[in-house]
Amino acid sequence: MNSDNDAVISIRDLKMLYGDKLVLKGINLDVRRGQIIGYIGPNGAGKSTTIKAMLGLATGYMGEIRIFGRDISDGDVEYKRRIGYVPETAEIYDALTAREYLTFIGRLYGMEEVQADRKAQALMRTFDLAAVYDARLASYSKGMRQRALLISSLLHNPDILFLDEPLSGLDANSVMVVKDILVRLAAQGKTIFYSSHIMDVVEKVSNRIILLDSGQIVADGSFEELQERLNEKSLEEIFNQITGFHEHKDIAEKFVSIVQEV
Amino acid sequence: MKEFLSLKVMDRLRNVFETLGCDYPVMRRIVQVKLTMDRRRVPTILQGTSRKKSRPESEDKNGFVPSLLLYAFMGLLTVPFVLMNQNYMFQMSVTFGILMFLIMSSMVADFSSVLLDVRDRVIISTKPVNRRTMSFARTIHIMIYLFLLTGSLAGAPLLAALFAHGIVFFLSFLLEIILMDIFILVVTALLYLLILNFFDGERLKDIINYVQIALSIAITVGYQMIGRSFYVIRLHIVFHTAWWQAAVPPFWFGSTFEWIMRGHASPLLILFSTLALTVPIVSFAAYIRLMPAFERKLQKLSSSSARGGMKKHAWSRAMSRIICTSNEERAFFAFASVMMAREREFKLKVYPSLGFAMVFPFIFIFNSAWANGLKDLASSRWYLSIYLSALMIPSVVMMLKYSGQYKAAWVYRTAPVQSIAAIFKGTIKAFLARLFLPIYLVESVVFVAIFGIRVIPDLVVACLSMLLYAVICLQFTRTSLPFSEPFQVVQQSQRYVVLLLLLLIGVFAAIHFVFTLIPFGVYIYMFLLVLLSGAVWGAGVGFRNEKLLYDPTSQLYPVRRGE
Numbered sequence: 096m097n098s099d100n101d102a103v104i105s106i107r108d109l110k111m112l113y114g115d116k117l118v119l120k121g122i123n124l125d126v127r128r129g130q131i132i133g134y135i136g137p138n139g140a141g142k143s144t145t146i147k148a149m150l151g152l153a154t155g156y157m158g159e160i161r162i163f164g165r166d167i168s169d170g171d172v173e174y175k176r177r178i179g180y181v182p183e184t185a186e187i188y189d190a191l192t193a194r195e196y197l198t199f200i201g202r203l204y205g206m207e208e209v210q211a212d213r214k215a216q217a218l219m220r221t222f223d224l225a226a227v228y229d230a231r232l233a234s235y236s237k238g239m240r241q242r243a244l245l246i247s248s249l250l251h252n253p254d255i256l257f258l259d260e261p262l263s264g265l266d267a268n269s270v271m272v273v274k275d276i277l278v279r280l281a282a283q284g285k286t287i288f289y290s291s292h293i294m295d296v297v298e299k300v301s302n303r304i305i306l307l308d309s310g311q312i313v314a315d316g317s318f319e320e321l322q323e324r325l326n327e328k329s330l331e332e333i334f335n336q337i338t339g340f341h342e343h344k345d346i347a348e349k350f351v352s353i354v355q356e357v
Numbered sequence: 358m359k360e361f362l363s364l365k366v367m368d369r370l371r372n373v374f375e376t377l378g379c380d381y382p383v384m385r386r387i388v389q390v391k392l393t394m395d396r397r398r399v400p401t402i403l404q405g406t407s408r409k410k411s412r413p414e415s416e417d418k419n420g421f422v423p424s425l426l427l428y429a430f431m432g433l434l435t436v437p438f439v440l441m442n443q444n445y446m447f448q449m450s451v452t453f454g455i456l457m458f459l460i461m462s463s464m465v466a467d468f469s470s471v472l473l474d475v476r477d478r479v480i481i482s483t484k485p486v487n488r489r490t491m492s493f494a495r496t497i498h499i500m501i502y503l504f505l506l507t508g509s510l511a512g513a514p515l516l517a518a519l520f521a522h523g524i525v526f527f528l529s530f531l532l533e534i535i536l537m538d539i540f541i542l543v544v545t546a547l548l549y550l551l552i553l554n555f556f557d558g559e560r561l562k563d564i565i566n567y568v569q570i571a572l573s574i575a576i577t578v579g580y581q582m583i584g585r586s587f588y589v590i591r592l593h594i595v596f597h598t599a600w601w602q603a604a605v606p607p608f609w610f611g612s613t614f615e616w617i618m619r620g621h622a623s624p625l626l627i628l629f630s631t632l633a634l635t636v637p638i639v640s641f642a643a644y645i646r647l648m649p650a651f652e653r654k655l656q657k658l659s660s661s662s663a664r665g666g667m668k669k670h671a672w673s674r675a676m677s678r679i680i681c682t683s684n685e686e687r688a689f690f691a692f693a694s695v696m697m698a699r700e701r702e703f704k705l706k707v708y709p710s711l712g713f714a715m716v717f718p719f720i721f722i723f724n725s726a727w728a729n730g731l732k733d734l735a736s737s738r739w740y741l742s743i744y745l746s747a748l749m750i751p752s753v754v755m756m757l758k759y760s761g762q763y764k765a766a767w768v769y770r771t772a773p774v775q776s777i778a779a780i781f782k783g784t785i786k787a788f789l790a791r792l793f794l795p796i797y798l799v800e801s802v803v804f805v806a807i808f809g810i811r812v813i814p815d816l817v818v819a820c821l822s823m824l825l826y827a828v829i830c831l832q833f834t835r836t837s838l839p840f841s842e843p844f845q846v847v848q849q850s851q852r853y854v855v856l857l858l859l860l861l862i863g864v865f866a867a868i869h870f871v872f873t874l875i876p877f878g879v880y881i882y883m884f885l886l887v888l889l890s891g892a893v894w895g896a897g898v899g900f901r902n903e904k905l906l907y908d909p910t911s912q913l914y915p916v917r918r919g920e
Contacts, residue, residue: 150483175485186479190394202386203484 101127102164103255103286104149109158111144111310118144120310121158126288128254131281133301134290135330137338140307142290143183146257150180162255176204179248183259183290185240189233193219193243196232197250204251211250218246222269237264245273249280256280256287262296274300298330308338361392363501380490387481387494391471392501396421398467427576429509431459434579437588439517445619446626447596449530450611452514453537457607459510459579460503461541462572468502469565472549475655492648503538526618533610533633540606540637543644546651553654566701573709598625609633673791680786685775689783689839693757694791696840702761706844707753707792714749715796718742722807738873740804740812744866746797747823751858753792754830755851757784758837759844766841777838782894784839785831789824797823814879815869821886822865828893830858 104126111119119141126132136142147153149160151167160167162174188196194212197219201211219228222242232240241264248256258277262270277300281287291297297304298318306314314321314337318330327333335341364385374381398421435452481491511534519527552561598615602608602625612629615621677690697703721742726734760766774780801816833854872878 152478152482170488172485172487175483178483180483182479182483184479186476188390188394188476188480190397191390195390195393199386199390200480200484203383203481203486205485 103128103162105161105164106145106149107159107161109145109148109156109160111141111148111153111156113144118310119148119156122307122310122312124305124312124315126286128284128286129281130303131277131287131289131301133297133304133330134288134307135292135294135297135304135334136307137340139309141310142307143259145307146259146288146290150178150257151175176251177254179251179253179256181244181248181256181258181261185237185244185263187232187240187244189235189240190231192229192231193224193235194228197243197247200247201250206251214250215246218250219243222246222272238266238269241265242269254285256285257290258287259290260292261289262291262293270296294330294334304330306334306337313337359389359393359396361389363392363504364389367497374493377493378489379493380487383486384490384494384497387486387491388497388501391494391498395471395502398470425505425509428459428463428506429512431576431579432510432513434582435511435514436517439514440521441592441594442521443594444596444615446598446608446611446615446621447594448611449614450602450605450607453533453610454605454607456507456510456514456534457537457541458575460506460538461545462568462575463506464503464541464545465565466569466572468499469549471498471502472546473561473655478652478655499542503542507534507538522618526614529613529617533613536633536637537606537610539641543637543640546644547640547647550647550651550654562701566704569705570708570712573705574712577709577713598623598629600625603629603632606636609636676790677783677786680790681783683776683779685779686783686786689780690787690790693784693787693839696760697787697791700761700840702844703756703759706759707756710749710752711792711796714746715800717745717748718800719803721745735808738870740808740815741819741866741870743800743804743816743819744822744862744869746800747826747862747865748859750793750823750827750862751830751855753788754785754827755834755855757788757839758834758842760840760842761844763841763843766838769838769841780838781831785827789827793823793827794820814883815873818869818872818879818883818886821883821890822869823862825886825890825893826862826865828890829861833858 102125104124106122106124109119109122109124110117122141122145134142134145144153148156149162149167151172163177165171165174167174188199191199194215197215198208198211201215202208206214216225216228219225224239224242227235227239232243235243241261245261248258256277262273265273274296277287277289281302289297289301301318303317304314304321305312314333316324321330321333322328325333325336327336335343367385367388371381374384435455438448438452438455441448477491477495515527515530515534518530549561552564598612609629609632612626613633616623616626616630673691673694674687677687681687681690697707722734722739725737725739729737769780797820801820804812804816869882872882875881
């Protein structure tokens, strides 16, 4: 193992072909305990692909992914026991009730049925969802579903969290709660991989920002470092500058002029 | 969550699974969750039956067990063929043909969502579950489903075989059914693989939708035939084995009985029997090798490539310019046309009745021809049976208010819709022009072929009556806007309305009949109908329920549970 003993994730020269297109063009990344990483980039930059590769969903990548110091390419899935995941698409078996779904997920992570149930119920209660614990997930609103998903990713007390748009559908109060939860989890030494398109939240919540553009890391550092280096005030501006996007005014102008045509 | 009997049976094999490298408790839990979800789906075979407004929280009884009983009943269809003691090759090939069709279409109709569940990847594969455990869980789940389905379908014929032909026949029947199941499973999976190779997921879902429609038609027809099928026992069948039958799998399975039980060792029979044994086994081996490719292709399901399909719209637009009077109406005409052509749930509910509407008139004509001979038919008044094709109108018109995406109906309210009449008129015109008239035209061509050109005025009159009839039917669905209610609330009372309306079409036919007795009566009636239709459509009779657009208590905003 290398000198970086507390690197929980280490990626070396990760490349990925999709069809004949190179979607990841050599990602190098080391992540330590307790970091909240804002993983951002335009649509199609390769964010989800990286996360999927780390979760073992994408096969056929080139390069090396080590999680907790072990190469994950050997097919041993044991490392996933220490990972929690909220997918972007919010996939869920909505024919099940929250109790059924959460105990099932707990079971997949190797928890005891009773323990998973007790813990899930307690977590649901803190999120004000105790009353619908035995209702089918199909009847949940978007925000309720998102909170249930968040619980399912944390039930087994993981060391790494992959969150893809975890705040979508949540109201302002829930957003505050979840943000604080993330900060506390990181303080306990958990690593959080936070992927989102909402720059304000990323800016506030993460202590390290990684910007991906067409399959490459184009910026990596704390918000302050990036601010200083690029001489921009907000993460939004940093994002625009690095991805070379300056036409937003032109596009908006054109759009509005078409709207007025009638 | 329920403890399923099948899981308890599986528990006895725990050691076997564990030596094969499977994490048994986890696999058991996955299968349990999958079975629970199966119990909560409504199978296609029960789609048409009446249900009270569904209560999601009620016990896991959304019809899985009733559907098995219905399958057991459908299994009776094959019993006469098993019982007739004639040409085994013929009778068993027919039996296997029916079984294969029913099992394969049910599998596609109801189990596709399971075979093609993309959520598994995101939900289960991200957890520490090894690949082997996952594929075991998948396989076991499919096996349980196939076992229950085949068990209920083949139970009756198997018993019949045991009592009528003895134990050897029974055992070979059982073995062949297992081989057939394997074959069906592989063929279905390969079919999906093939489709996904060329098309995207949306197209595959369309194809599955058509299989569902075909299944519900077949179930209804089969239901009617069970009683009559017993006549075949008395028939004398002459059957010859031929080379081309090698291309039809049921013959493979049928041949074994003729060879082994009857001792007819012809080369063809031996060849077919060999196919029955080897093809399932070989294809299963191929299936296991192709499984990873299948999983990869599944990802295409969630993606949808843009289809270039502007050409149809030109035709639709031209049509709406002629038959719609306002732009608003034209908008709803176009909207309803697309909804009726694309929404799968709507198609599943409505298209079977279109199929029946097409067939009913001919069933009547053939029945009469059977009884009275063909000669009298051409000069008879049996052409009036075309009114039977109007049977679909009330049920389809009543269905127009339902949609799988009823919540999107908020657009009616937020848009400044001037006249509610335009909504209904545009929608009903779309139904008549896009679904009804094409079918009616095809029927008319066949009718002219049977009865001669003399019936053309009558066909025009019948068509005008049906158009008028459609407007009358529409009056009973004014309570809600088109595509604005969930299918689950199809009310019981509505069935009585449909029955009443069905009687009304009889009245139309009777009036028509009376006019045919008068010289030139048909033309007089035609003139009257044109006047009446003009008045009804022009006045927009009964379209004054403007409240629908503004009434906040109507069904447009269903209250979400649990909030």
